[in-house]
Structure formats: structure tokens, C-alpha cells
Amino acid sequence: MIKSALFAVLVGSSLTLACWSSGAANAATPAEAAAAGIEPYCVPWPIPVDRHPRTGGGSSFSNFGQTGSMMLFEHWRQPCGGTKSQIVLAYTPLEGSPFVCGGQARIIQNGMSTSQYRLVREVDGSDGGEFCGVLTEPTGLLIHIDDPDFQFNDDEEFEFYWDVTRPNDLHPGFYRFVAGPFRGDPLSTGELPPHGDFSGSYFDPERAGEGALIEVGQVDERKVLQVSWYTYDNGQPLWIYGVADFAGRDTRIQVPLQTFSGARFGQEFSPSDVSGTPWGEATISFTSCQHMNLDWVRQSDGEQGQYRYQRTVNRLLGSGCSNESPTR
Structure with a gap:
């Protein structure tokens, strides 16, 4: 896919109630889903928080300075059949009040980058179910890309960079991973989870x-x-x-x-x-x-x-x- 879904998180110092956007989501056409960066129906709903068993990935425990918040990050690729995939990042609150919202990280690929995205829970490309607030349980969210000038292909190599430095932190902090090109799931049948x-x-x-x-x-x-x-x-x-x-x-x-x-x-x-x-x-x-x-x-x-x-x-x-x- 040309644009793809990604996940991002931010641990902030303020306490904000978790908020799902209200109102029913309008169904997206395939073209709208592609523009938003989502391969329709590749990822099951609700979005899983357990890493896919065959597509690698990574994890990190992160403690964010003066905020007193700690979170477990896990990322992997969800096979979509053949050589297509979708990046998934799941996160679990461990201590404090982690704050989750879109637009706080940067996606970097082929010399270009963007932070124009929203975090949503819809798997069909629609923009309903946006989340921005305190995380209280293990959660997975798709990024709904809003940057028309950023052509992102998550089947190729890219970098995810998130600066988590906050005022009064003694040392700068960041979360970064580089995903190599997706080489396919050898056991994939090309079949999709029912929806x-x-x-x-x-x-x-x-x-x-x-x-x-x-x-x-x-x-x-x-x-x-x-x-x-x-x-x-x-x-x-x-x-x-x-x-x-x-x-x-x-x-x-x-x-x-x-x-x-x-x-x-x-x-x-x-x-x-x-x-x-x-x-x-x-x-x-x-x-x-x-x-x-x-x-x-x-x-x-x-x-x-x-x-x-x-x-x-x-x-x-x-x-x-x-x-x-x-x-x-």
C-alpha cells in the first residue's frame, strides 16, 4: 500500500481523561482508506495488542523523566497477504498516567517526514473512534494520516522517531525504531480475518x-x-x-x-x-x-x-x- 497505518504514543505530564470522538464513523471508500494510510480489514478488530507470532518486531520499556509514567511498547507487522503488511504498535501502561494522542511522533522515509496524523481504532480506513487522552489499559490504535504530501509505504524501510523529553527532565529522551523492508509471511494464505x-x-x-x-x-x-x-x-x-x-x-x-x-x-x-x-x-x-x-x-x-x-x-x-x- 502507498500509505499505511502506523501507531504512535506520547506520555505527557498532564492528566487528561481518555476521550473517544463521538458520532458514528462514515464508511471509507478504498481510495479514502489508501489516502488515510490504512489497508482495509488487514488488521482484526478490535486491534490486537499481542505481537504477531511470525513477523518479528520489537519492544521497549520506557520511563519518561519527571512524569512518573512508564509504558511497554511493542511493534510488529500484520501480514495482509502476499508481500503486503501493516505496521502495528501496541502499548501497555505500567505506571502513572500515560497520555496518548496523535501528532507527537515523526515518521521518516526516503528523506521525508510527517507528524500529521490522528490515532483511530477503525480498521476500514474511516476516521471514527479517534483517541486522545490518558491510557488505562493495553490498547492498539491505527494512525490516520492527514498529510497529502507524504507518500508512505510501510512495506519498505522507514524510521519512527518520538522525542519524549519534557521540561525539567535531567536528560533528553526519545523512542526510535527502524523497520526494515517486509519480506512476506511464508505461512500466509492470503486470507483475511472475518469482518x-x-x-x-x-x-x-x-x-x-x-x-x-x-x-x-x-x-x-x-x-x-x-x-x-x-x-x-x-x-x-x-x-x-x-x-x-x-x-x-x-x-x-x-x-x-x-x-x-x-x-x-x-x-x-x-x-x-x-x-x-x-x-x-x-x-x-x-x-x-x-x-x-x-x-x-x-x-x-x-x-x-x-x-x-x-x-x-x-x-x-x-x-x-x-x-x-x-x-x-
């Missing part, structure tokens, strides 16, 4: 007449994926349904499937008549905003298959996820 904007109807144009309805959402704190697969059995319509929980970084979701029978239509319908029968299992994965893989195996005879589905529409209304978004 709500991936919900919708999918089909294979070569198999018109059947397809699947996918819903990615939450039940309290649980992340869940539901699939309703509409197909046929011996000439009769067949509806196969399943639901499964998944974790933030999961990219392949295994879903147990059932079929249902016994109930009647309309006023004669009764939930007590519904009977579920295990059918098999599906593995669902997404390779872009528009494309889904459905790998399945039937329990009764072991028959299996792999379908590559695409959306039936170009974009969900109001969503930044579209067929213009890069496939990986």
Missing part, C-alpha cells in the same frame, strides 16, 4: 441457482460467523445452516453444519416440530471484500468439495468494502 462488512450473499456464476448467505457479527463479546447454504438434494431444495465462534486473528473458520426438517409452513409452524440433523462441516475464508472460499465435507459419505464464491452485489450500501478493494 462484519464481509457479510452478504455469495455465489459462483458457473453454479448459478445456489449460493450462501454469510453473517459475521457479535453476541456479547463473542465473535460469530453464520452460514446459510442454499443448494439441492435429489432435485429438492436443501438449506444447510451452521454457526461458529472465532478468535480475532482466525482466517479459516470451521463451521459444523446441520439440516432441518419436521416443521410446517405459515400458521401451522411450531418451533417444537423443528428437528436438526448433522450434515457435515464447512471451512469459510475470505480473500477480499468480494470473494469467499467455502470448503465442505459431507458426514454421511465423506464427499467433499471446494467452492470459490463472489458477492452477488458490488458493495453493501454504506460500506467501504467493495470490488475496488485489493484481492490478496
Whole structure:
């Protein structure tokens, strides 16, 4: 990506209440997300604070002079598929009242630098959820770049420099890291963590007449994926349904499937008549905003298959996820 997300923090001497910006975020188009420096949906939501296990990175304990505040910094690259990545920095308050806000560090690359950015929690490129205040828990935030003249590519080498010197400090202090070029994740499948904007109807144009309805959402704190697969059995319509929980970084979701029978239509319908029968299992994965893989195996005879589905529409209304978004 040309501009990319980065994370930055500042430990300040004043005590300021943490503040998320109010109001709902407007969905960003792919072009707007690129201009903001964010690869849409590469980083799971909520943004993880645990370092990715295969892409290196670093950490630092920092004590900031007279402020009495201490924080743990960790940074790494989140694989986005292929040779693309996104820089992630997570930070954990250890002592005092660390203050977090945008615009306090400098990103340096190819002889140019900028500090024009805001800290946001949205992973689709929209500018909602801006944070500026005292940090009270481990947190990850994306930088929303506001400098139209700074062309940043976080897959190449760059420097992150943050001067933390404060008045009355006996010695100057700074936090700095240099990230080398990203060389790819050897185990990457090019698949993306499920996101709500991936919900919708999918089909294979070569198999018109059947397809699947996918819903990615939450039940309290649980992340869940539901699939309703509409197909046929011996000439009769067949509806196969399943639901499964998944974790933030999961990219392949295994879903147990059932079929249902016994109930009647309309006023004669009764939930007590519904009977579920295990059918098999599906593995669902997404390779872009528009494309889904459905790998399945039937329990009764072991028959299996792999379908590559695409959306039936170009974009969900109001969503930044579209067929213009890069496939990986």
C-alpha cells in the first residue's frame, strides 16, 4: 500500500481523561482508506495488542523523566497477504498516567517526514473512534494520516522517531525504531480475518441457482460467523445452516453444519416440530471484500468439495468494502 497505518504514543505530564470522538464513523471508500494510510480489514478488530507470532518486531520499556509514567511498547507487522503488511504498535501502561494522542511522533522515509496524523481504532480506513487522552489499559490504535504530501509505504524501510523529553527532565529522551523492508509471511494464505462488512450473499456464476448467505457479527463479546447454504438434494431444495465462534486473528473458520426438517409452513409452524440433523462441516475464508472460499465435507459419505464464491452485489450500501478493494 502507498500509505499505511502506523501507531504512535506520547506520555505527557498532564492528566487528561481518555476521550473517544463521538458520532458514528462514515464508511471509507478504498481510495479514502489508501489516502488515510490504512489497508482495509488487514488488521482484526478490535486491534490486537499481542505481537504477531511470525513477523518479528520489537519492544521497549520506557520511563519518561519527571512524569512518573512508564509504558511497554511493542511493534510488529500484520501480514495482509502476499508481500503486503501493516505496521502495528501496541502499548501497555505500567505506571502513572500515560497520555496518548496523535501528532507527537515523526515518521521518516526516503528523506521525508510527517507528524500529521490522528490515532483511530477503525480498521476500514474511516476516521471514527479517534483517541486522545490518558491510557488505562493495553490498547492498539491505527494512525490516520492527514498529510497529502507524504507518500508512505510501510512495506519498505522507514524510521519512527518520538522525542519524549519534557521540561525539567535531567536528560533528553526519545523512542526510535527502524523497520526494515517486509519480506512476506511464508505461512500466509492470503486470507483475511472475518469482518462484519464481509457479510452478504455469495455465489459462483458457473453454479448459478445456489449460493450462501454469510453473517459475521457479535453476541456479547463473542465473535460469530453464520452460514446459510442454499443448494439441492435429489432435485429438492436443501438449506444447510451452521454457526461458529472465532478468535480475532482466525482466517479459516470451521463451521459444523446441520439440516432441518419436521416443521410446517405459515400458521401451522411450531418451533417444537423443528428437528436438526448433522450434515457435515464447512471451512469459510475470505480473500477480499468480494470473494469467499467455502470448503465442505459431507458426514454421511465423506464427499467433499471446494467452492470459490463472489458477492452477488458490488458493495453493501454504506460500506467501504467493495470490488475496488485489493484481492490478496
